[in-house]
């Protein structure tokens with residue numbers, strides 16, 4: 001392996017350019033973003049990149065002229081929509097429909113040229129069997145944290161210990177086996193089958209690439225390696241490692257940046273609950289009032305379809321006179337260039353749902369967080385932010401305007417927020433160093449490059 005390492009040119013390698021990798025993202029924003037960053041990174045290392053994408057939520061190939069694209073017929077009508085509260089249904093349908101098209105696509109590529117390795121999302125539950133039937137090596141890209149993966153892997157043990165069925169009365173009790181988690185952070189039983197599928201896909205892969213860095217999650221990377229003795233490549237923050245580009249399902253509103261340019265340094269609270277969360281109309285109004293009453297400037301992303309019972313053309317259910325009251329102090333957009341927003345000097349805090357990409361992007365820019373988790377890994381992520389790394393705080397007393405106002409002021413102008421800002425600034429330095437020459441993620445990427453060359 002080390003001999004091969006010596007042969008690898010640092011950037012724009014030529015040796016690898018004939019070596020084709022096929023990457024297969026899941027068509028959800030939180031999975032597309034890191035997969036496209038990884039593709040860009042591996043392309044910069046000289047590999048030829050093919051992206052297979054579903055028709056559903058496919059990105060425009062002309063934005064990525066350096067990649068080859070294959071569109072899979074996912075069997076869905078062109079205007080397919082899913083109940084945003086039923087993510088399992090989207091995954092089940094796509095997993096049922098895409099297995100054969102994916103196999104056919106790979107067979108077609110293989111009839112023309114060899115494929116060195118597949119890189120797939122572990123939430124595709126059929127790529128293991130397709131890869132082995134075609135004798136192709138397969139690595140998975142874990143888009144969420146390693147701590148959540150370790151929790152998922154520990155579910156049988158937690159069941160043995162009597163944590164399941166989860167008991168409401170014990171929800172605030174700690175889980176001493178997995179500090180700093182509380183019982184309420186554990187995944188609900190209804191999701192266990194899905195989580196077992198993810199684990200199986202990862203267990204049977206030849207490696208795991210993850211969007212994290214050793215200085216942040218060394219403890220869990222080591223634990224996962226103990227239970228899954230396969231290579232792990234922590235190459236995050238993955239977006240800091242690759243040139244910036246637009247891998248967005250929705251059009252980003254760049255007026256967010258010109259508005260931020262008019263604001264004082266570290267004064268703005270950026271608010272976004274990611275690409276899947278929906279809030280009730282009642283909570284939306286509480287959020288709007290909490291933001292206004294906090295008197296802090298804010299940039300608020302309200303994605304189309306993110307309010308229950310509303311569709312794209314409905315006006316936002318804001319209280320009467322709201323926009324006049326906030327004036328220039330607030331800016332509401334449909335979708336923002338989030339990585340640029342978080343890097344802007346005017347941004348001083350991030351109210352987030354705690355999706356893993358958002359967390360990595362916030363850490364990368366040293367922006368402390370106010371956490372409002374909704375589902376999936378977001379509860380576990382929140383616990384680490386508030387109780388482990390202490391770079392943010394949980395909005396844990398419900399979505400009520402008074403609580404929101406108090407929490408925002410604490411984060412943005414009080415000493416507690418300043419302490420979190422200092423901690424996350426120190427973590428930002430570690431993240432920055434990790435992707436620089438000699439850093440942990442930089443070395444992991446070199447190891448990954450060499451590993452891919454060994455197939």
Ligand code: UDX
Pocket residue numbers: 028029030031033143144248252272273274275276277301334335336337338339354355356357358359361375376377378
């Ligand atoms: C989903 C799950 O909600 C999350 O728990 C899991 O970790 C990943 O998949 P999502 O809701 O998409 O994540 O959130 P997140 O992981 O934070 O990813 C959102 C991505 O969209 C980020 O890369 C962010 O930069 C981008 N984004 C978000 C924008 O570009 N503009 C916006 O306005 C909001």
